[in-house]
Amino acid sequence: MLEIQDLHKSFREGGRTHAVLEGASAAAAAGEVLAITGRSGSGKSTLLNLVSAIDTPDAGAVRVAGAEVSALPEPARTLYRRAQVGFVYQFFNLIPTLNALENVRLMLELNGVGGAAARERSRAMVARVGLAGRESSAVDQLSGGEQQRLAIARALVHAPRLLLADEPTGNLDEATAREIVPLILSLARDAGATLLIVTHDAALAARADRTLELRAGRLEPRAP
Amino acid sequence: MRLLEAATLRHLARHRAQLALALLGLTLGVGTIVAVNLATASAQAAFERSLRTVNGAATHQLSAAGGDLPESLYVALATHPPAAGGTPLRVSPVIEGYAQAGNRVLRLIGSDPFSALSGAAEAAAAAGPGAQAAGDWLTKGGTVLMDAASARALGLKVGQSLELRVAGHTVPAELAGFIGEDAPGAEALLVTDIAQAQEWLGMPGRISRIDARLPEGPGGAALEQALRAQLPASVQLVATRARARETFAMTDAFTTNLHAMSLLALLVGMFLIYGAVSFGVLQRRTTLAVLRALGARRGEILGLILKEAALLGVGGALLGVLAGIAIGHALVGLVARTINDLYFQVAVTEVTVPVATLVVAFAAGLATALLAALVPALEVAGAPPNLALSRAVLEARARRIARALVPLSVGLVLAAALAVLASSRSLLAGFLALFLLLIAVAALTPAFLEAVARLAARALGGGSTVLRLGLADVGRSLSRTGVACAALGMALAAMIGVALMVGSFRASLATWLERTLQADLYVSAPGPLEDAGRLFMPGRVRELTTLPGIAAHSEARRLRVDSPQGEIDLNALRLGPRGGATFTLAQGGAPAWAAFEHGAVLISEPLAWRLKRGMGGTLALVTPQGLTEFPVAGVYREYGNERGEILMALRTYREHWHDDAVSGLGIYLAPGHSAEAVAQELRAQAAPDPLYIRSNAQIRALSLSIFDRTFVITRVLYFLAAGVAALGLVSALLAWELSRARELALLRTLGITPAGTALMVLAQSLFMGLAAFVVAVPAGLVTAWVLTAVINRRAFGWHIDLEVQSAGFATALVLALLAALTAALYPAWRAARAPLTAALRTE
Ligand SMILES: Nc1ncnc2c1ncn2[C@@H]1O[C@H](COP(=O)(O)OP(=O)(O)OP(=O)(O)O)[C@@H](O)[C@H]1O
Numbered sequence A: 001m002l003e004i005q006d007l008h009k010s011f012r013e014g015g016r017t018h019a020v021l022e023g024a025s026a027a028a029a030a031g032e033v034l035a036i037t038g039r040s041g042s043g044k045s046t047l048l049n050l051v052s053a054i055d056t057p058d059a060g061a062v063r064v065a066g067a068e069v070s071a072l073p074e075p076a077r078t079l080y081r082r083a084q085v086g087f088v089y090q091f092f093n094l095i096p097t098l099n100a101l102e103n104v105r106l107m108l109e110l111n112g113v114g115g116a117a118a119r120e121r122s123r124a125m126v127a128r129v130g131l132a133g134r135e136s137s138a139v140d141q142l143s144g145g146e147q148q149r150l151a152i153a154r155a156l157v158h159a160p161r162l163l164l165a166d167e168p169t170g171n172l173d174e175a176t177a178r179e180i181v182p183l184i185l186s187l188a189r190d191a192g193a194t195l196l197i198v199t200h201d202a203a204l205a206a207r208a209d210r211t212l213e214l215r216a217g218r219l220e221p222r223a224p
Numbered sequence B: 001m002r003l004l005e006a007a008t009l010r011h012l013a014r015h016r017a018q019l020a021l022a023l024l025g026l027t028l029g030v031g032t033i034v035a036v037n038l039a040t041a042s043a044q045a046a047f048e049r050s051l052r053t054v055n056g057a058a059t060h061q062l063s064a065a066g067g068d069l070p071e072s073l074y075v076a077l078a079t080h081p082p083a084a085g086g087t088p089l090r091v092s093p094v095i096e097g098y099a100q101a102g103n104r105v106l107r108l109i110g111s112d113p114f115s116a117l118s119g120a121a122e123a124a125a126a127a128g129p130g131a132q133a134a135g136d137w138l139t140k141g142g143t144v145l146m147d148a149a150s151a152r153a154l155g156l157k158v159g160q161s162l163e164l165r166v167a168g169h170t171v172p173a174e175l176a177g178f179i180g181e182d183a184p185g186a187e188a189l190l191v192t193d194i195a196q197a198q199e200w201l202g203m204p205g206r207i208s209r210i211d212a213r214l215p216e217g218p219g220g221a222a223l224e225q226a227l228r229a230q231l232p233a234s235v236q237l238v239a240t241r242a243r244a245r246e247t248f249a250m251t252d253a254f255t256t257n258l259h260a261m262s263l264l265a266l267l268v269g270m271f272l273i274y275g276a277v278s279f280g281v282l283q284r285r286t287t288l289a290v291l292r293a294l295g296a297r298r299g300e301i302l303g304l305i306l307k308e309a310a311l312l313g314v315g316g317a318l319l320g321v322l323a324g325i326a327i328g329h330a331l332v333g334l335v336a337r338t339i340n341d342l343y344f345q346v347a348v349t350e351v352t353v354p355v356a357t358l359v360v361a362f363a364a365g366l367a368t369a370l371l372a373a374l375v376p377a378l379e380v381a382g383a384p385p386n387l388a389l390s391r392a393v394l395e396a397r398a399r400r401i402a403r404a405l406v407p408l409s410v411g412l413v414l415a416a417a418l419a420v421l422a423s424s425r426s427l428l429a430g431f432l433a434l435f436l437l438l439i440a441v442a443a444l445t446p447a448f449l450e451a452v453a454r455l456a457a458r459a460l461g462g463g464s465t466v467l468r469l470g471l472a473d474v475g476r477s478l479s480r481t482g483v484a485c486a487a488l489g490m491a492l493a494a495m496i497g498v499a500l501m502v503g504s505f506r507a508s509l510a511t512w513l514e515r516t517l518q519a520d521l522y523v524s525a526p527g528p529l530e531d532a533g534r535l536f537m538p539g540r541v542r543e544l545t546t547l548p549g550i551a552a553h554s555e556a557r558r559l560r561v562d563s564p565q566g567e568i569d570l571n572a573l574r575l576g577p578r579g580g581a582t583f584t585l586a587q588g589g590a591p592a593w594a595a596f597e598h599g600a601v602l603i604s605e606p607l608a609w610r611l612k613r614g615m616g617g618t619l620a621l622v623t624p625q626g627l628t629e630f631p632v633a634g635v636y637r638e639y640g641n642e643r644g645e646i647l648m649a650l651r652t653y654r655e656h657w658h659d660d661a662v663s664g665l666g667i668y669l670a671p672g673h674s675a676e677a678v679a680q681e682l683r684a685q686a687a688p689d690p691l692y693i694r695s696n697a698q699i700r701a702l703s704l705s706i707f708d709r710t711f712v713i714t715r716v717l718y719f720l721a722a723g724v725a726a727l728g729l730v731s732a733l734l735a736w737e738l739s740r741a742r743e744l745a746l747l748r749t750l751g752i753t754p755a756g757t758a759l760m761v762l763a764q765s766l767f768m769g770l771a772a773f774v775v776a777v778p779a780g781l782v783t784a785w786v787l788t789a790v791i792n793r794r795a796f797g798w799h800i801d802l803e804v805q806s807a808g809f810a811t812a813l814v815l816a817l818l819a820a821l822t823a824a825l826y827p828a829w830r831a832a833r834a835p836l837t838a839a840l841r842t843e
């Protein structure tokens, strides 16, 4: 389903270029859960940016369901992201001016689903992450754990093929993290989405199908 | 509303203070344009209305150069009209003068009610009790019609008799009716039968002019040809439209300056709008990037921001139009007063709202808002939605842009210099240079601010940590501080420039007055200047100037003469004891005065500029003999008449015009005689005719007070522009400090006291105000030079010696500090008072 092939990416900083990815390769089947670990600054977020076509690689390719998304021109890349990718971030990144339900419904609206159908689907998704009754709450009135649940609902409401999570528990206390992790895993499995999860959390990594470590610009398998 | 729109638009609703400031900036910018246009258009309309009243149905006027016409010319034209293609020629005689009723000076028009073509006479014939009143003209002598407003002011009713003072005599008259108030322009008007007016004005058999109505089209042209062929050489035929346009051109330079000021306000307003919109976008960088990451297309994001800007633009522009109409009502009075002081009487009775102006100002406001939003919108929509992009990366980019703006700024200055050098007369090029210059100031300011902030932080190395942190922050947050400082710098430069220009102009005027007004007393007959009846005849001049206590005198005959270039003011002089020394010659030295005594003329700088003449050229004037060429021996400085004037020896004038009268005398006192005593004797000698006597000090004071009143409106406008810029600083600082609430809270958790935080915010603001002022000082000097040596030179033709006075700088400095202080108050208060937990929680 997902094929990452020999990705290279470097950044210019002042006069120097700084190579971050130097031939990262991996593959994942539909519904598979892949954990990615690595030291800070090793390029994990950069990798996710390339997979979601937010950024373009210097060399190499990212294929999703056989289509080379890294070669797509704008706006096809945006349309790919809109329809096939869901995001969960460390800092939640909810839209502060929209309420809880609206944050979820926004994804459906972007995908052209509107009216009562959108409302129903978002409501159901919000209920599935355990936030029933909080639909019209303002985002900043939710606790950190609740915000992350909402972010998960937003990431999955449009049934994407790919779910990308960048340190989803990095900003949560341990108890909350223990609730969030199974939620992501079960919801992703139910939806049949391929999950790429960046984490420092050994417990989380242990529950993935496979774990890859990003080291010296390459993805290397790590024994569970 | 779609969620995508809701996500961005709700931001505006949440940041009401910021929204209000952005709207206010837009409102002031658009409002100033509307107000200035409205005020000038209203004065213009009032002027045109009064012209229409005077000219009425007449399309042409026949008049003689510097004098009146024999009535026989009218009789000849009426009985044997020129024939061309069977088109009839309508002519009507008019006699014009002034009459005094009570304390009011009224324009006296004598016309023939049967042939009347003049608006005033027509209006009179159609006046309320007019049918009867018109009949009365024929049967009863001494009947007059008066405009209703004057009659009311004098407490006169129809049928009442009154005394008029006309041409030095008191005559009885009777009010036969009113000229309706609805007759536009019928202000201070007295209408009577032509024969009666001739008698009163002492002009039997003479008339002032003949109104003529020629049909439009080829028939009219043929008729005009035939008419011209029949006229004596000294009589001219002028289209009234052309004459009206000619007169109004006088105020062009004045209105041009006003429009420049209003554009300046818009330019500053534009920066404010840019600041407000780009802050709004910057604040939402993360949200917008998240939206992009979630799959919102570039076009959608761009559309969102532009839609928001359009909304803001429409709202602000609408408010601006409304505010402009309100401010315009207030300005009308000022503009009308200036025009009255400088050019001619207008009574602005109604405010004209030119729809085109409203549309243009509205469009300008909307376009400005869109343009201001386009830059940050393109930037946000164009960049990859990389959430990892930190503030530091953003600010580094802002610094790069600021540095790249420095060469651009230099380029703009060079372009401005080129615009000035490549053109010699174009006022537009002058304005272009001015605007390029101000934009260059704005482009230079952010880089300057960053550099001085860095230097200052380093210089404070051993000093206060709080101050050092604060100053370093100013340089590091250039994306926010740069725009605000640029807008303020630009406005301050404009302020300094205008203040220096006005100050220098005033100084030049004062020097000129000092030099020109050498006589101790100036004597003339009272009444409006144009009144041909108010003249001294040679006998009277001899009587007055041979009184004891008078050592010497000068004589002047002032009148307006016709020329192929239109009417020109002529000042025929017999110089006083100091000869030509009272004039400053810009061209031609002592030989010019020798030539002057032998028939040559001198022309004032504005006239030289307008007619593109100079020493060695010639100037043709219409004299009673027809067109006569006069050599131009020199050009002199003159600030009293922006249209320009001609100086001619009185002897030369008398040779050509056969007119011995004098309009004014300059009296030089013998030693030991007081001005009061001599004035007393002069009055006694002239009795019962009144004399108008003023000392040179009085004239100087009057001239300077007129000058000051003229520039009141300029001052109002530049304070408006400065206010807009100060507002920009307030809104920018507010946005910046509020967005740093977390950072400031962090500093407080680290142990900086609330007072320390407040002090830091205050220091940052004052530093920015000072930086803007420092940039504005040299820029203001250059602006002043462009305003005096380029704009005013090209608009009026006069030379102003640039004089650097500290007052202009002081005002700008005070304003800069005041703006900085005002801007800092609320953010400082918030920084000190905000609860730490809340500040740390919200991102
Ligand atoms: N847009 C960018 N411009 C310049 N350098 C960048 C950019 N994005 C990432 N980098 C650099 O690339 C390197 C990898 O960054 P990345 O964010 O992918 O690391 P990471 O593995 O996600 O780290 P962390 O675990 O701390 O989140 C870092 O050195 C970072 O400074």
Ligand SMILES: [Mg+2]
Residues within 6 Å of the ligand: A044, A045, A046, A166
């Ligand atoms: Mg990362």
